[in-house]
Amino acid sequence: MNNSYTKLVSDLAPRKFSWKGNVWVVFLAIIVLVGLYSYIQQLRQGLVVTGMRDYALWGIYISNFVFFVAVSLVGSLITAILRLSGVHWSTPLTRIAEIIAVAAIIMAGITIIVDMGRPDRMLNLFLHGRLQSPIIWDVIVISTYLAISLLFLYYPLLPDFSILKKHFQENKYLNRWYGRLSLNWTGSKRQMNIYSRSIKILSVLIIPVAFAIHTVTAWLFETTYRPGWDSTNFGPYFVAGAFVAGSGAVVIVMYVLRKAYKLEDYITDHHFDLMGKILVMLCLLYLYFNINEYLMPTYKSTEEEAVHLRSLFTGEYAWLFWTAIIGGLVLPVIVLLFRWGRKPLPLFIVSLAVVLGAWWKRYVIVIPTLSHPFLPIQGVPQSWHRYQPTWMEWSITMATLALALLIITFLVRFLPIVPIQETAEERQWPDSIQTTRP
Amino acid sequence: MRTISNYRLLFLLGVNLLSIITSVEAQDKKFRARVSAQYVKITGKESSIRLSAKYRGEDGFEPATGLSFNVYKVISDDSLFLIGTTTTNDAGKAKVILTDSDNKYSSGDTIFNYVARIENNDKFEDSETSISFSDANLTAEVLSIDSTYQIKGVLTDHSGNPLPGQLLTVGLQRFYAPLHIGDEFYETDENGAVTVPLNEPMPAVDGILTFEISLNESDQYGTIQTLVSAPIGIPVKDESTFDQRTMWSPPTKTPYYLLIFPNLIILGVWVPIIILVINLFRISKTKINS
Numbered sequence: 010m011n012n013s014y015t016k017l018v019s020d021l022a023p024r025k026f027s028w029k030g031n032v033w034v035v036f037l038a039i040i041v042l043v044g045l046y047s048y049i050q051q052l053r054q055g056l057v058v059t060g061m062r063d064y065a066l067w068g069i070y071i072s073n074f075v076f077f078v079a080v081s082l083v084g085s086l087i088t089a090i091l092r093l094s095g096v097h098w099s100t101p102l103t104r105i106a107e108i109i110a111v112a113a114i115i116m117a118g119i120t121i122i123v124d125m126g127r128p129d130r131m132l133n134l135f136l137h138g139r140l141q142s143p144i145i146w147d148v149i150v151i152s153t154y155l156a157i158s159l160l161f162l163y164y165p166l167l168p169d170f171s172i173l174k175k176h177f178q179e180n181k182y183l184n185r186w187y188g189r190l191s192l193n194w195t196g197s198k199r200q201m202n203i204y205s206r207s208i209k210i211l212s213v214l215i216i217p218v219a220f221a222i223h224t225v226t227a228w229l230f231e232t233t234y235r236p237g238w239d240s241t242n243f244g245p246y247f248v249a250g251a252f253v254a255g256s257g258a259v260v261i262v263m264y265v266l267r268k269a270y271k272l273e274d275y276i277t278d279h280h281f282d283l284m285g286k287i288l289v290m291l292c293l294l295y296l297y298f299n300i301n302e303y304l305m306p307t308y309k310s311t312e313e314e315a316v317h318l319r320s321l322f323t324g325e326y327a328w329l330f331w332t333a334i335i336g337g338l339v340l341p342v343i344v345l346l347f348r349w350g351r352k353p354l355p356l357f358i359v360s361l362a363v364v365l366g367a368w369w370k371r372y373v374i375v376i377p378t379l380s381h382p383f384l385p386i387q388g389v390p391q392s393w394h395r396y397q398p399t400w401m402e403w404s405i406t407m408a409t410l411a412l413a414l415l416i417i418t419f420l421v422r423f424l425p426i427v428p429i430q431e432t433a434e435e436r437q438w439p440d441s442i443q444t445t446r447p
Numbered sequence: 448m449r450t451i452s453n454y455r456l457l458f459l460l461g462v463n464l465l466s467i468i469t470s471v472e473a474q475d476k477k478f479r480a481r482v483s484a485q486y487v488k489i490t491g492k493e494s495s496i497r498l499s500a501k502y503r504g505e506d507g508f509e510p511a512t513g514l515s516f517n518v519y520k521v522i523s524d525d526s527l528f529l530i531g532t533t534t535t536n537d538a539g540k541a542k543v544i545l546t547d548s549d550n551k552y553s554s555g556d557t558i559f560n561y562v563a564r565i566e567n568n569d570k571f572e573d574s575e576t577s578i579s580f581s582d583a584n585l586t587a588e589v590l591s592i593d594s595t596y597q598i599k600g601v602l603t604d605h606s607g608n609p610l611p612g613q614l615l616t617v618g619l620q621r622f623y624a625p626l627h628i629g630d631e632f633y634e635t636d637e638n639g640a641v642t643v644p645l646n647e648p649m650p651a652v653d654g655i656l657t658f659e660i661s662l663n664e665s666d667q668y669g670t671i672q673t674l675v676s677a678p679i680g681i682p683v684k685d686e687s688t689f690d691q692r693t694m695w696s697p698p699t700k701t702p703y704y705l706l707i708f709p710n711l712i713i714l715g716v717w718v719p720i721i722i723l724v725i726n727l728f729r730i731s732k733t734k735i736n737s
Binding site: 137138139140141146149153156157160163164167192193194195197199200203204206207210211214218 | 694695696697698701702705706709713716717719720722723724726727729730731732733
């Protein structure tokens with residue numbers, strides 16, 4: 010057997026956490042537990058423990074939900090679109106993108122349940138839900154995208170599970186589980202036919218569903234007649250923003266995993282350079298949509314829109330708005346235009362800024378609009394006009410983010426981060442084929 | 448050491464006994480319901496006894512929900528005849544419909560007597576509320592006198608004798624609540640009648656106005672209400688979309704296009720997903736050398 014191939018399998022096979030990994034897991038678990046405590050309090054006392062009132066009936070839960078939906082879109086970008094375009098350089102990044110997509114879409118579903126005042130009545134959503142409501146469209150499309158994302162993660166893993174079964178021959182437990190998960194994969198001609206056809210169907214299927222999930226999420230806002238949401242452009246605007254957030258997330262995770270697992274031979278500087286170029290293109294595209302979204306309403310300046318826009322440009326949300334636009338889009342574009350800016354560390358830092366900016370951008374989309382409705386509500390206390398998340402909301406939101414990272418961490422612990430079989434095939438090592446056949 | 452252990456055991460037993468007694472007491476403590484009863488007759492529709500119950504809870508007076516009443520008719524010799532059982536709703540209200548036989552006078556009687564009882568309830572103390580009333584009839588008609596429409600109501604007792612000096616209200620039925628017509632009250636004359644002119648033209652679906660004349664919460668006769676309809680309003684077209692399939696309808700009235708196209712899309716996506724799941728089974732069942 011080729012030594013290079015053996016090294017490849019050994020490099021890419023899942024490994025136990027180092028002490029740093031264990032500390033990371035404990036750290037995330039503590040955040041999740043604090044959030045769980047807060048959520049139990051919320052269940053007991055109701056949504057009164059949040060800062061949401063008659064005006065701001067959506068808060069950071071919903072902006073966090075939109076963020077998760079946005080990040081989940083990355084699975085379709087990196088894997089499906091690049092796969093169908095015949096791009097091969099992205100192979101080492103596909104698994105990372107798929108893992109992020111699965112974790113994000115699971116957490117999007119959980120976050121929406123967290124936002125419910127009476128989650129015990131969730132079944133009523135299905136029993137009495139109206140197909141006229143965009144909320145039902147969102148429920149349908151999220152569950153569909155979750156199913157497709159799971160399949161899209163699982164299918165390409167079949168050959169890898171078979172390889173891992175052999176690799177972990179001495180570990181009975183892992184050998185048995187990888188064997189079961191490989192579904193008797195041998196790489197036979199018939200299996201390869203079914204496999205290739207299924208991957209093609211998935212690649213085609215996931216793109217419209219991924220676009221639909223974020224477009225429908227945009228419609229949740231757009232179908233409500235409010236300043237800032239009254240736009241025909243919201244679908245593509247959200248999709249463009251989602252690609253930015255998702256790509257940034259992939260860069261962050263690939264940087265951390267490359268460092269932690271010493272994968273410099275597989276996730277190279279060239280990958281960072283190309284991801285940097287994709288990110289700058291997506292940031293420019295999103296910037297273009299932002300200009301459309303804010304310039305035209307500013308030009309028309311109808312009374313309610315003007316109040317809303319003033320609060321964003323110079324009012325109480327100005328620092329958040331400009332931080333998200335300049336820190337999360339303009340500066341990243343400037344940095345990424347230079348070759349040095351697309352080196353791993355600068356790109357990692359830029360991506361952190363992009364993802365943080367993307368999170369706050371969702372906050373800026375959701376909250377200020379609710380504070381300035383077309384029809385003001387009469388007879389509510391002045392304090393209800395403003396929204397300030399409570400510490401319980403923050404702790405629950407942080408817990409959902411930590412839980413997403415925990416899902417990614419555990420998937421990374423048991424799945425190969427870089428697809429083994431595809432990498433071997435691309436490097437044209439015939440042993441890889443022998444490995445998957447008896 | 449032994450003495451200390453015995454004291455500790457005794458102390459624990461005492462605490463347990465105390466907690467058991469307290470919990471038993473807590474279980475035995477029942478609320479006292481405050482009940483009001485009213486006789487309501489809607490001419491040509493139904494006669495009923497309406498009950499309203501509340502109690503002093505932790506947050507002040509709260510409606511007594513799920514509270515069962517046994518309602519009895521008091522027969523002339525003070526014996527009780529059970530006519531029905533009713534339970535309060537979330538607003539603490541309940542009613543018992545009186546049948547024709549319940550509302551028939553026994554020989555010599557001029558007053559009906561009923562008793563509503565709370566009996567053997569887990570949460571509320573046993574108690575009873577009684578109600579007495581005489582039967583009366585209220586008729587209404589819309590008249591046209593000198594090109595002016597007038598609504599006339601006549602209140603009589605069960606023998607048909609007019610009841611003068613009673614205060615009646617006249618209103619026009621509207622979606623949420625009746626619209627008062629004229630003064631707040633009209634007093635019946637020696638013929639037991641009130642006549643109210645309808646000066647303002649009023650719009651209604653197909654021009655049909657429905658008026659209601661009521662004697663409200665009379666000590667002697669309870670509440671009596673009569674409805675009368677007349678095609679004297681300004682006809683307006685019924686623009687309600689209640690029966691149509693619209694974007695704001697309930698799930699049973701979803702527009703057809705919204706049922707067809709999204710479901711076709713859902714099928715178009717979920718059929719391939721099911722095929723992909725089946726493909727996983729096919730991969731697992733594939734023979735090694737095939």
